[in-house]
Amino acid sequence: MRFLPLDKLINLHDGYRRAFKIDQLEILLLQEAGKVWAVSSRCPHQEQSLIDAEIIDEQLLCPRHHFAFELANDGVQVDGLCASLKVFATAYEGNEIGILLP
Numbered sequence: 001m002r003f004l005p006l007d008k009l010i011n012l013h014d015g016y017r018r019a020f021k022i023d024q025l026e027i028l029l030l031q032e033a034g035k036v037w038a039v040s041s042r043c044p045h046q047e048q049s050l051i052d053a054e055i056i057d058e059q060l061l062c063p064r065h066h067f068a069f070e071l072a073n074d075g076v077q078v079d080g081l082c083a084s085l086k087v088f089a090t091a092y093e094g095n096e097i098g099i100l101l102p
Protein backbone atom coordinates (compact mmCIF):
# COMPACT_ATOMS: atom_id res chain seq x y z
CA MET A 1 0.00 0.00 0.00
CA ARG A 2 1.18 3.50 -0.81
CA PHE A 3 0.61 6.43 1.55
CA LEU A 4 -0.68 9.54 -0.21
CA PRO A 5 -0.45 12.54 2.18
CA LEU A 6 -3.30 15.07 2.02
CA ASP A 7 -3.06 17.55 4.88
CA LYS A 8 -1.39 18.31 8.19
CA LEU A 9 -3.13 16.95 11.29
CA ILE A 10 -3.07 20.41 12.86
CA ASN A 11 -5.52 21.64 10.21
CA LEU A 12 -8.24 19.11 11.10
CA HIS A 13 -11.28 20.06 13.18
CA ASP A 14 -14.97 19.20 13.24
CA GLY A 15 -16.56 20.76 10.18
CA TYR A 16 -13.30 20.48 8.19
CA ARG A 17 -13.86 19.93 4.46
CA ARG A 18 -11.21 20.01 1.76
CA ALA A 19 -11.24 18.64 -1.76
CA PHE A 20 -8.14 17.34 -3.53
CA LYS A 21 -7.56 16.41 -7.14
CA ILE A 22 -4.56 14.14 -7.51
CA ASP A 23 -4.00 12.39 -10.83
CA GLN A 24 -7.45 10.98 -11.66
CA LEU A 25 -8.57 10.91 -8.04
CA GLU A 26 -11.02 13.46 -6.66
CA ILE A 27 -10.91 13.11 -2.90
CA LEU A 28 -12.85 14.89 -0.20
CA LEU A 29 -11.27 14.85 3.25
CA LEU A 30 -13.65 15.73 6.05
CA GLN A 31 -14.01 15.57 9.81
CA GLU A 32 -17.18 15.37 11.86
CA ALA A 33 -17.73 14.35 15.48
CA GLY A 34 -13.99 13.74 15.84
CA LYS A 35 -13.86 11.22 12.99
CA VAL A 36 -11.95 11.79 9.78
CA TRP A 37 -13.17 10.37 6.49
CA ALA A 38 -11.79 10.41 2.97
CA VAL A 39 -14.34 9.84 0.22
CA SER A 40 -14.82 10.49 -3.46
CA SER A 41 -15.65 14.18 -3.79
CA ARG A 42 -18.54 13.44 -6.22
CA CYS A 43 -21.80 11.68 -5.45
CA PRO A 44 -22.13 8.32 -7.26
CA HIS A 45 -25.74 9.20 -8.13
CA GLN A 46 -25.36 12.27 -10.39
CA GLU A 47 -21.85 13.54 -9.69
CA GLN A 48 -22.91 16.30 -7.29
CA SER A 49 -19.99 17.85 -5.43
CA LEU A 50 -20.05 16.70 -1.81
CA ILE A 51 -18.03 19.58 -0.38
CA ASP A 52 -21.18 20.84 1.38
CA ALA A 53 -22.50 17.41 2.38
CA GLU A 54 -23.71 16.97 5.94
CA ILE A 55 -22.64 14.01 8.07
CA ILE A 56 -25.13 12.78 10.64
CA ASP A 57 -24.53 9.62 12.66
CA GLU A 58 -21.72 8.57 10.28
CA GLN A 59 -24.02 8.90 7.29
CA LEU A 60 -23.05 11.36 4.57
CA LEU A 61 -26.05 13.13 3.01
CA CYS A 62 -25.72 14.33 -0.56
CA PRO A 63 -26.96 17.94 -0.77
CA ARG A 64 -28.72 17.36 -4.12
CA HIS A 65 -31.21 14.50 -3.67
CA HIS A 66 -30.36 13.75 -0.03
CA PHE A 67 -29.30 10.15 -0.55
CA ALA A 68 -27.53 8.86 2.57
CA PHE A 69 -24.27 6.89 2.41
CA GLU A 70 -22.96 4.82 5.32
CA LEU A 71 -19.36 5.90 5.81
CA ALA A 72 -18.49 3.05 8.19
CA ASN A 73 -20.00 0.48 5.81
CA ASP A 74 -17.98 1.04 2.62
CA GLY A 75 -20.16 4.00 1.59
CA VAL A 76 -23.25 1.87 0.92
CA GLN A 77 -26.31 3.89 -0.07
CA VAL A 78 -28.83 3.28 2.70
CA ASP A 79 -31.84 2.56 0.47
CA GLY A 80 -29.96 0.82 -2.33
CA LEU A 81 -30.87 3.60 -4.77
CA CYS A 82 -27.44 3.92 -6.39
CA ALA A 83 -23.87 2.71 -6.23
CA SER A 84 -21.83 3.09 -3.07
CA LEU A 85 -19.81 6.20 -2.35
CA LYS A 86 -16.10 5.43 -2.61
CA VAL A 87 -14.55 5.53 0.88
CA PHE A 88 -10.76 5.54 1.10
CA ALA A 89 -8.74 4.05 3.96
CA THR A 90 -7.18 6.90 5.92
CA ALA A 91 -3.75 6.68 7.52
CA TYR A 92 -1.39 8.87 9.48
CA GLU A 93 2.31 9.37 8.90
CA GLY A 94 4.26 11.80 11.05
CA ASN A 95 2.15 14.94 11.33
CA GLU A 96 0.12 14.24 8.19
CA ILE A 97 -3.08 12.46 7.33
CA GLY A 98 -3.61 10.80 4.00
CA ILE A 99 -5.04 7.78 2.29
CA LEU A 100 -3.70 4.35 1.49
CA LEU A 101 -3.66 3.35 -2.15
CA PRO A 102 -2.97 -0.13 -3.50
Ligand code: FES
Nearest residue numbers: 043045046062065
Ligand atom coordinates in the same frame (compact mmCIF):
# COMPACT_ATOMS: atom_id res chain seq x y z
S1 FES B 1 -26.63 13.59 -6.94
FE1 FES B 1 -26.29 12.90 -4.93
S2 FES B 1 -28.13 11.97 -4.39
FE2 FES B 1 -28.46 12.61 -6.43
